[in-house]
Every structure is written in structure tokens, then in C-alpha cells.
Amino acid sequence: GAGVSQSPSNKVTEKGKDVELRCDPISGHTALYWYRQSLGQGLEFLIYFQGNSAPDKSGLPSDRFSAERTGGSVSTLTIQRTQQEDSAVYLCASSPGLAGWGTDTQYFGPGTRLTVL
Amino acid sequence: AQKVTQAQTEISVVEKEDVTLDCVYETRDTTYYLFWYKQPPSGELVFLIRRNSFDEQNEISGRYSWNFQKSTSSFNFTITASQVVDSAVYFCALSEAKAAGNKLTFGGGTRVLVKP
Numbered sequence: 297g298a299g300v301s302q303s304p305s306n307k308v309t310e311k312g313k314d315v316e317l318r319c320d321p322i323s324g325h326t327a328l329y330w331y332r333q334s335l336g337q338g339l340e341f342l343i344y345f346q347g348n349s350a351p352d353k354s355g356l357p358s359d360r361f362s363a364e365r366t367g368g369s370v371s372t373l374t375i376q377r378t379q380q381e382d383s384a385v386y387l388c389a390s391s392p393g394l395a396g397w398g399t400d401t402q403y404f405g406p407g408t409r410l411t412v413l
Numbered sequence: 414a415q416k417v418t419q420a421q422t423e424i425s426v427v428e429k430e431d432v433t434l435d436c437v438y439e440t441r442d443t444t445y446y447l448f449w450y451k452q453p454p455s456g457e458l459v460f461l462i463r464r465n466s467f468d469e470q471n472e473i474s475g476r477y478s479w480n481f482q483k484s485t486s487s488f489n490f491t492i493t494a495s496q497v498v499d500s501a502v503y504f505c506a507l508s509e510a511k512a513a514g515n516k517l518t519f520g521g522g523t524r525v526l527v528k529p
Contacts, residue, residue, distance in 0.1 A: 338521050344514035404458035
């Protein structure tokens with residue numbers, strides 16, 4: 297597709313359940329990022345992928361959060377044993393993946409709104 | 414650690430007024446990038462501009478203009494002759510040039526409401 301897509305757009309789950317959020321980056325983009333947007337914390341970085349590797353996982357808030365990327369394309373963010381504080385909009389972004397220098401511009405998807413009851 | 418501050422949480426203007434959004438950043442790096450993104454009610458973050466730390470030239474794109482001042486660590490954004498479609502939340506962000514990706518540090522955002 298032309299842009300970054302994410303699914304589902306909305307997810308309501310019960311506390312303690314596991315959820316999987318999916319991101320399809322722009323075709324050809326090797327870098328992929330996950331962010332979280334919540335009322336209390338604003339926009340926060342979670343994890344960065346270059347290809348299938350995750351050199352920077354520093355933003356993952358706990359070991360209940362994990363992510364993977366396969367085939368250098370689709371990425372899945374998994375939250376285990378969800379808690380109410382996990383409620384947020386999860387945003388995915390991709391960029392061409394130029395090495396260093398901050399030259400990449402990240403393009404964002406529409407997000408997945410997660411509500412944990 | 415890097416930090417971005419957008420002191421204005423909300424600005425309300427009447428259509429055709431100019432509006433300036435402030436952004437102040439902190440970083441120890443000498444090489445970095447600054448960004449502005451727009452988040453309309455639909456929720457998707459839309460890229461507006463990227464500026465690198467070596468280029469302090471101001472930029473104008475249509476009704477949008479940006480003023481980058483390294484001496485005051487500021488990267489302010491002005492919308493001239495605002496329109497209702499400009500109503501959105503605007504985020505300033507900073508990226509440091511590192512080998513392991515270019516994660517963005519965002520400010521808290523400024524909500525702009527343009528009334529007809």
C-alpha cells in the first residue's frame with residue numbers, strides 16, 4: 297500500500313488477556329518504529345527495528361511487551377497479561393532506513409487504539 | 414538525555430489570524446534533527462518538516478514557516494492566515510544522529526483550534 301497500515305484500528309480487551317497489534321510498513325522501508333500515545337505520558341518511543349533486528353528496545357515499559365518483525369516487513373507488537381495502564385494508542389512508523397545521521401523521516405500509520413477494561 | 418518542551422498546551426484563534434507554536438529542545442549532541450508533525454482529529458501523524466542542526470536557515474512552505482534558532486534551542490512554527498483545516502494537535506520532535514536508529518523524542522503537543 298501507499299502508506300503505513302495498522303490493524304486492528306480499535307481493540308477492546310479484558311485485563312489479563314494478551315493482545316497482538318500489527319503494522320505493515322511502507323514497501324521498501326527497512327526501519328520500523330513503535331510508539332505509544334497516552335494521555336498521561338504523551339508520545340513515547342517503544343522499539344526500533346532495522347530489518348528483522350531490534351537494536352533499540354529501550355522504550356518497552358516491561359517484559360510483558362515484546363515485538364517481532366519478519367521478512368523485513370510486517371511487525372507485531374504483543375502485550376501479555378494486559379493491564380489498564382496499557383490503554384493507549386499504539387502508533388507504528390516506518391522510514392527508508394538510511395544509516396545514521398538522523399536523515400530518515402518517519403511516516404506514521406493511523407494507530408491502534410487499545411482499551412483494557 | 415534529550416527533551417522537547419512545547420509550553421503551549423492549547424491555542425485558540427479566529428480564522429485568518431496568525432498563530433505561532435513554540436518548541437524548545439535539549440540535547441547534548443551536536444548533530445541532531447528537528448521535526449514538526451500534525452495530528453488532525455483522524456489521529457494519524459502527518460510529517461510537516463525536518464531540519465538538521467547544521468542548517469539554521471528559516472523555511473517557508475505556503476502558509477507555514479519555521480524559525481530555527483540554535484542559540485536559544487528553539488524551533489518555532491508559524492501558521493499564517495490560519496484556516497479551520499489547520500485545527501489539529503501539532504508535535505515538535507527531536508532525533509539524535511546515532512547508528513542505532515533515529516527514535517523521536519516528542520514534545521507534549523499544542524492543540525490549535527481555529528474558529529470560523
